[in-house]
Amino acid sequence: LGRVAALLLPVLLLACAGPPPPATAALESRELSFLTDGATTREQAALRFGLPARTFEADRIVLYRLGWTEERGPYPLAYLPQAVAIYDLVLVFDERDVLLRHALVAK
C-alpha cells in the first residue's frame, strides 16, 4: 500500500499544482506595459531586465528569458531559479536605441 501511495503522490501533486502562469497578452498589458514601441529606451530595458540571454544584429535585437512568480511577476530567469514559467521577451531597437517592436513569446 505504501508503494501505491508513493506512486500516487506525484500524480496528486500534479493535480494540485499552483495557478497557471498568465497568458502573454495578460502579462504584457498588466506588468510589461512600460514597454512602449517608439518610446522605451535600451537603457530602461536594461535597467529592468539586466543581462540579455542573447543579442542579434550587433545588439539591435535583444532577447530575455523571463520566468514568472506571483510575488515578482515577470523576471529574468537567470535571477529567478524558482520560476514556474518561461517566456522569451524579444526587443528590437532602432539606431537611436529606442524600442521599435517587441513581443512576449510563451515557451
Added chain:
Amino acid sequence: VTRLALVALAAALIGCVAIPLPPHDPTQAAVRWLAQEAGAASRAELLLRLGEPDLVNEEERVLVYGWHDPRLLVLFAGNAPGAVGGFAIEKEFDLVLELDASGRLESHEVATVTGLVGNGVACTTNGICIENTGTSPPAMASDTARVEARSHLLFEANAPPEAVEPLPGACRALFFPADVWPASVWVDGRLIGFGKRGGWLVTTLEPGTHRAAVLSPQPVPDSPEVAHELEFGCAAGSLSYLAQLAVGTFGIAAGDLEGQARPPLAPHGGWRRYLSVAGMTE
C-alpha cells in the same frame, strides 16, 4: 489525472510499466506560420514570432528551434517504501531556419533524429546538421563573446585584475560590480557591460574627465563586502591607481591615495549613482 493514477497504480502492482503516448508534431504551428505567412521574414520578425532559438550559428544565418515530444512514459517502483521513479523517452524535432545574406528567411525545414532517443545527428536536405545531445541545455552565447563583440572593450571574467595587460598610452578603468542583480556599468553614457559574480569589466579611457555609473534597480547594501568598486589608472606599462572608489546605497565614498585630491563627485538621486574622475593624465 485519472489515467495517470491508473498507470501509477499498475506500476505499483507490477513494478514497472511503459505507456506509449500519442505522437504529435510540436513544430506544426510554427511550420504553418512559416509556410503560409512568414514569406521572406526578417530576422527580427522571426525572433519576435518564435522567440529565442536554441542554436544559432556565428553568422546568425541559421536559427534552430528544438522541441521534445514525449513518446513513451516509463514508471517503475521498487520494494522499499518511496522507491519510485519514472522518465519519458522523447523524440527530438529541430526546426532549422536559413537566412540569406540580408537576414531574410530563405528556407525552413524540420530535421529529426531517427528513433526515439534524442542523441544523434539530424541533418536537413541542405546539409545543415544539428548534433542532439539529449539533455544539454539550450546553447547560449558566452559573456565573453557577447562583450568582446563591442570594440574598445575587454571583458576579463576568468583572470585576476593583475593579469590584465596594461594598455600603453591609455587610461583604464576596472569595474568590480557588486553582487547585485541586475547591475549594469556605464561610462560616459555608454553601456560597457553587466556585473557578474566574481567578474570584472575593463575598458580603456582617454585622459580626461569621465563619468562612470553602476546602475541597479535593487538597493545596494551599505557594506564594503558588496559595494561596487571602481579603479582608474593612467600609466604606460604599469597601472597606477588614482582613485579607489566605492559606491554605496546612500552615497559615494572616495578614498584619497598618495596625495591625490579627492575627485569631484556628482551623486544623483534614487538608485543611480554617478561619480567623476578628473585629471586623468599620464
